[in-house]
Amino acid sequence: MNKRNRLGHCLTRGLLGLALSTSLVISHNALADTAKIDGSKLESLAGLDGKAPVRRDLNIQSWKTKEGAKVLFVEAHELPMFDLRLTFAAGSSQDGDKPGLAMLTNAMLNEGVPGKDVSAIAAGFEDLGADFGNGSYRDMAVASLRSLSAADKREPALKLFGEVLGKPTFPQDSLDRIKNQVLAGFEYKKKNPGTLASQALFANLYGDHPYAHPSDGNEKSIPAITREQLQAFHAKAYAAGNTVIALVGDLSRAEAEALAAQVSADLPKGPALAVIAQPQEPKAKTEHIEFPSKQTHLMIAQMGIDRRDPDYAALYLGNQIFGGGGFGTRLMEEVREKRGLTYGVYSGFSAMQARGPFMINLQTRAELSAGTLQLVKDLLADYLKNGPTEDELNKAKRELAGSFPLSTASNEAIVGQLGSIGFYNLPLDYLETFMQQVQALTVEQVKTAMAKHLDPEALVIVTAGPTVEQKELPPPTDKPVEQPAGVPEH
Structure with a gap:
């Protein structure tokens, strides 16, 4: 095939x-194949x-x-x-x-x-x-x-x-x-x-x-x-x-x-190519792309880390709490569950050979886009200032501990892990030490790492949607009056 x-x-x-x-x-999210797995x-x-x-x-x-x-x-x-x-x-x-x-x-x-x-x-x-x-x-x-x-x-x-x-x-x-x-x-x-x-x-x-x-x-x-x-x-x-x-x-x-x-x-004979240089820190900027639609795409980013950054584990766990873990994250609770502003909102570090981006991605009704953007910025600023709670940290650790075995549950998953370990020059015991690092993290360590690498005043923002008269956001509630659309546009 x-x-x-x-x-x-x-x-x-x-x-x-x-x-x-x-x-x-x-x-x-790797799925186990039919191989027998010890334990x-x-x-x-x-x-x-x-x-x-x-x-x-x-x-x-x-x-x-x-x-x-x-x-x-x-x-x-x-x-x-x-x-x-x-x-x-x-x-x-x-x-x-x-x-x-x-x-x-x-x-x-x-x-x-x-x-x-x-x-x-x-x-x-x-x-x-x-x-x-x-x-x-x-x-x-x-x-x-x-x-x-x-x-x-x-x-x-x-x-x-x-x-x-x-x-x-x-x-x-x-x-x-x-x-x-x-x-x-x-x-x-x-x-x-x-x-x-x-x-x-x-x-x-x-x-x-x-x-x-x-x-x-x-x-x-x-x-x-x-x-x-x-x-x-x-x-x-x-x-x-x-x-x-x-x-x-x-x-x-x-x-x-x-x-x-x-x-x-x-293969052809030859040496490794030179690793690309680190990028320059960009200036904060906002750009709008006019597009005829009912919803507006909001993309918020900042320069993140490269794959070998020693704070990787702390940032990974911190992001899982803020917006990387699906339902139950700060972003999903405040933007979707309490206000019904979006179908889904996600954040993530994309750590690469050189510094990859930290990004937040969502789409919302066009007339609420300005308020939603400000809400997300405020949530990020608050999280960087105060960090996660002890309960949030422990919940994220338990969820990661439960899902992590799937990362080596199939041969196909393992070969992907090996390729990444080799490409990014990670230690051979990385899979073991990563979980140990995550489980040992404290609230203060996660807060410090997130605040060290992210600055709510240095965001690069791009929006794509129509220019329409803006409305005020609905107040937070356990039962939002207007639920998000079942399927996001595009």
Whole structure:
């Protein structure tokens, strides 16, 4: 099977996809597959009492290939399969003056190899019962393979995978077709106020930094990108020294070493690309995009942290309480439950190689947009001044402790974790130490971390909607008179 992950994303995703897809760290919503898990009975939240839950023990082994690729491997014999993921420092932050170059290169990997076109490649994986996937984001590009581990299936699947990653031919007819699809996606985005606001937000937040432009490029850059430019980008960005090989499954250490060596040898030779520079702190700014609709999109952001910031755990937990944990957060309680102003309101840190954004995202009725924006700003200022309550902190810890085992409940979830650990140079025991750090946090530590990294007077704000006469917000109540619409616009 052949998953065209990236192209589908570029045509349909909105703000959350653009912002959060680069932060592949804690997959709390990962679903367990049919693998047996040691200590598989999940404990009740009440029974945890703040303690770390029983979780799948991982023995992460790591080494480097001869060509310089970093390998992280977990041996798992519950299923006769393996999951392989290669993570390259080949996202849109490496586009240079050709926005969309990284995305097109990744999308074209499985369009052709010597002797095989896109249909033959797809059929090759299908006939072996193997699953190929790929995707490109701001920091990284990924390619994955899931296959049976028996040698008669594993070896031909790896051979084809190596050809796709190491010898793509970038056929011109496929490039023309994909360009047309991307350009059609741009036309769709013009009708989506959330996407327009997201693009403006990143431009205002990052200025001339590589994170500023959309990963998909733009209407001017995409038509000008050539096959030769794709080949040149592939040669440097898909080099063995620029990748992390994550591997989980029914393999011995010797088999894993041989597999990683084969994959590494199939890639172009070359070193890791330089890590991008940190962005400059933006000035506070508000921009409005006029758009004919009944609702207004509100996007509020500030420069956040990079993935290796020592305050990551405290900020993660603090955000879960404020607006990252769904129902029960400060934002949801005050904006939706007490006032009926929105269907949903969310906040989040997107920690990347360089400092990613902290963002708050919602949409509300156009005539209440000014009041809603001020309410959210006031809630943020109050939270940064006073921090969470002890009850909020303990509840967030219990919820995280209950969901965290799912982050390693399947081989697919584990291989994603390994890729992130390797890409962001996190310690091999990160999954254990993260939960320990979270459970040890105090109210004061969370308050201090949030106030250290966020400033309610330094916000970059983008709104998208109609200019209409504003009304005062309804007072807070347990039963708002006007409930939010069941489905948000766009």
